[in-house]
Amino acid sequence: NGRFDIKIISFNRTKDSEDMRMYTQPVLYPNKKEMCCDQNDSDFVVATYWTTAYYVSEMIKNNLKTIPLYFIQDYESWFYPESDKKTGFKILNTYDLIKNKIVYSEWLKQKISRHSNNVIKITPGINLDIFYPRGIKSKRVKRILGMARPSTPRRGFDNMIKALKIIKEEHPYLEIAFFGPDDLKKYKIPFKYKNYGLLKEDALTKLYSSSDIFVEASLFHGLGLTGMEAMACGTACVLTDSGGPSEYAINNENAILVQPGDTQQMVNAISFLIKDDLARERLRQNGLETMNRYPIRNTAVEFEKILWSFI
Template sequence: MKIEALVGDHSWFKNLRAEVIYKPLNLNTVGSIVYAFYKFYRYVILRSAKRNPYDTFLLISSKLGVRPDIIIELAELIRSFDSDVTVATYHLTAFSVWFSQNKNPFYLMQDFPEMVEENEGKLSLNMFYHSLKLPFSFITVSSYAKQLIVENNPLAKVTIAHPGVDLNIFRPRRTNSRNQKKRVMVILRGVRFKGDEVALEVLKNVNKKVPIHVVFVGGKSLVRHYSKTIGLDFEYLVFSNVSDEVLAELYSSSDVLLFTSYAESFGLPPLEAMACGTPVVMTDNKGSRDYAIDGFNALISQPGYVKSLSDNLLKMIQDDKVRERMIENGLETAKKFTWAKTVESFEKALKETN
């Protein structure tokens, strides 16, 4: 198997068996400087600022004539390979796959409108919707994502391959916490659709009634930003750049996961928490409906509804019977979502083209 990618580095993905062929950016001296500026800006600023570096890069690059997506160049590279199937994994590269006219084009669609617009702006959002109209076979991650595709492309053939959980890593672990306060875990991302500010308001509300200890997973600079702008009047620790092993330990050491996204294509953290025996308080973010059931394996509120989330978090902390029911049913739910099943669904979709 071979993977073609626009620059980048996949060394972070352990045990990757596929050969990765990188397409370098074909930039002149000015373009190279602009791209270097973009990478530096993204590395330094993105973790704490709410401004979008991609918009800044697009503005500068448009003035200097740099094409950051190089759709056509990638299409030419794709055309040079004799592949059995060609799979796009991003809405811009979907156009590259289409322009290449290679046989059996597929589109692994994992995005959703809120993420695309916030990260890349309205122009990219329009391109995202247009990419869903391409005459491809689609593989996607949830019923919600499938609905997005079918709404824009009613005749599309769509296979759902849910993301999986590695149950060898994400499993209940014995942890010894000396802190007598209830531990609430929150993953912070610094983008609006993740609902960071909602989570922080919920934590502040609950802490007034039951003192809590919060486990933040996210950038330390982002937490400092929230501490200055919102105020964090509860006890907390911050963990950054954690491995799956450490993430699983943090889930297991927490009494509850609070997950407050406005939208997700699937939303994997609540399922990982369930696999670790950690009960979940979360929002109905659309993508998680394939596994999250209110009152069965999670307590679920509407996105942005601070009072309901606060009430549910208090209930999960204080009602042992509810907690135990959520834990038991969550563990059973997680067993149904394995990477083996993901691969099986993916392979079946690819084989049906031949």
């Protein structure tokens, strides 16, 4: 809205900003030291991952003017094996480095609040100017769409493949499609599928809109953005009851929620929606109505109010 001059800062870029869905080019520094020393004129600096919390802490060490915030997007200590206690300690330590922490879901707020105070939950949102039904479903064979990221174990790829293998055997004419950043050719997937890879938002929206069922199998989630996107595009969703999705997904009302790692529950849910067109349409319509309550503009307004409250 013009009241804030916002910039994204980083160093040693490893991913293209378009792949990361950034709406502005990041300001890139040659090293961490220069990045940290160049923020003295900022009113706020926001950490967005546990490693960046240490950078933000460094930025404000001798700078009383700049206000630090910590936008925590997932329960990151669970990203690592339980045996990696050193990394786990470093992550937990970040919750006390920065006083004010912001999260998107009640589940994540409760997780972080076990370790630290001053956790603020804001309402999540998506860009409904981009994610909306494109009206391109047809009376072709039904398509099941999944987000595939086997390189990240917490995304539940193995369990999703087990479930879809059973589904494909029971319904051989189904089309199964995936999207995501990983090359699936190196994985043994025991059925025919199409991988659309990493998609820009317009192409992803069209893929959601042309699919009948979206499946997400994560073991845990700070929010579950792909579920929100699929709902907003008019796709019936089978999601895991994995924490964050409960912020917007209600079982048997706007999605079917299954227990993380429970292959049979996932099979039952997908099979039910394949066979019952009325139930699938009901979830689709209810999902659309739900997502109309989550425009990203409302999230931005909430976040702006938080910023002003600290000035």
